[in-house]
Amino acid sequence: NAGVTQTPKFRILKIGQSMTLQCTQDMNHNYMYWYRQDPGMGLKLIYYSVGAGITDKGEVPNGYNVSRSTTEDFPLRLELAAPSQTSVYFCASTETTEAFFGQGTRLTVV
Amino acid sequence: DAKTTQPTSMDCAEGRAANLPCNHSTISGNEYVYWYRQIHSQGPQYIIHGLKNNETNEMASLIITEDRKSSTLILPHATLRDTAVYYCIVRVEETSGSRLTFGEGTQLTVNP
Numbered sequence: 001n002a003g004v005t006q007t008p009k010f011r012i013l014k015i016g017q018s019m020t021l022q023c024t025q026d027m028n029h030n031y032m033y034w035y036r037q038d039p040g041m042g043l044k045l046i047y048y049s050v051g052a053g054i055t056d057k058g059e060v061p062n063g064y065n066v067s068r069s070t071t072e073d074f075p076l077r078l079e080l081a082a083p084s085q086t087s088v089y090f091c092a093s094t095e096t097t098e099a100f101f102g103q104g105t106r107l108t109v110v
Numbered sequence: 111d112a113k114t115t116q117p118t119s120m121d122c123a124e125g126r127a128a129n130l131p132c133n134h135s136t137i138s139g140n141e142y143v144y145w146y147r148q149i150h151s152q153g154p155q156y157i158i159h160g161l162k163n164n165e166t167n168e169m170a171s172l173i174i175t176e177d178r179k180s181s182t183l184i185l186p187h188a189t190l191r192d193t194a195v196y197y198c199i200v201r202v203e204e205t206s207g208s209r210l211t212f213g214e215g216t217q218l219t220v221n222p
Contacts, residue, residue, distance in 0.1 A: 004153075033210055042197065043154070043212040059211065090153050092210070099146075099210055101153025 002026050006091050006102035013081040013109045021076040021105050023091030031094045032074040034058075034066065036087040037104075043090060049074055081109045114198045119217040122192075128185040130216055132198030135179040142201045143174060145183045147194040148215070154197065157183065188220045 007022045025032065030051045035043040035058075045058030049068040063085060065077040074093075078085060086109045091102045115133040122128040134143065144159040158165055158172045160181075165172045171184040185192055197215040 031210075035212070037151075042195075042214040045209065045211055048209060058209070088151060092153070094210070097159060098156040099154075101155070103153055104151065 004091055004093055004100050004102040006089075006105050008105060009103065010106045011108070013078075013107065015081060015083065015109060017081050018077070018079050019081070019107075021078070021089055021091075021107075023074045023076065023102060024072050025074075025093040025100070026072065027093060027095070027100065028071060029093035029095045029100075030071065031099075032068065033092040033094075033099070034064070034074070034076045035090045035092065036060065036085075037090060038087050046076065046089075078107075083109050085109050114200055114213050116196075116198050116213060116216045118214070119219070121219050121221060122185075122188045124190060124220050124222050125187055128188040128192065128218055128220070130183040130185075130196050130198075130218060131180065132182070133180045134198070134200050137178050137200050139178075143172065143178075143181050144199040144201055144210075145170070145172065146197045146199065146212075147192075148197070149191075149194040154212075157196075159201075188218075190220050190222065192218065193220045194218060 004025045033048045034046040037043050044060045047066040049055045052071050055066050089105045092099045142159050145157040146154040148154045158170050160172045174181045195215040195217050197212050
């Protein structure tokens with residue numbers, strides 16, 4: 001099993017550009033999550049999903065969108081990137097207890 | 111959501127036990143306590159979880175007070191590789207699913 005895979009690992013965006021952060025898991029988990037982590041801070045929940053077709057907002061959803069068309073994939077869309085979205089983004093999945101995290105996407109908006 | 115409070119940082123000597131405290135005074139009866147750690151800037155790693163009984167696995171022990179308002183994660187013989195940020199989380203169960211919300215964690219530094 002590959003676990004949770006995030007792509008890309010690094011990305012530089014210009015202000016106003018858009019991009020999609022990809023997240024896929026091969027563990028058939030229903031629950032998936034997107035977090036952002038600013039330097040020296042904890043993880044903030046952006047969006048989460050409890051299964052295909054079902055998503056819900058977390059603590060900091062503004063400026064982001066998600067979709068969950070399959071169990072495996074949970075992409076995070078950034079529209080009109082802003083410098084405040086410079087961060088490391090983590091995707092995670094779980095079924096009941098242990099959550100598995102991807103290695104993160106480091107995004108810089110300039 | 112039940113909130114957790116952890117010290118910002120702690121130090122521990124290599125080979126000694128590291129005891130990391132967490133307060134969760136507003137925890138509900140069906141909420142579990144989870145511990146994760148994050149080494150450098152990697153994705154967080156699950157350590158252990160429990161409801162009201164003490165738990166032990168190959169990584170750590172979790173001690174939950176009888177009133178469930180606080181807990182302690184114990185790393186029995188800390189090594190340099192245990193230097194990380196440790197997060198105490200209370201798992202929130204909602205009708206629409208299960209949120210997994212992190213606080214700021216405790217930076218544990220294991221010194222030689």
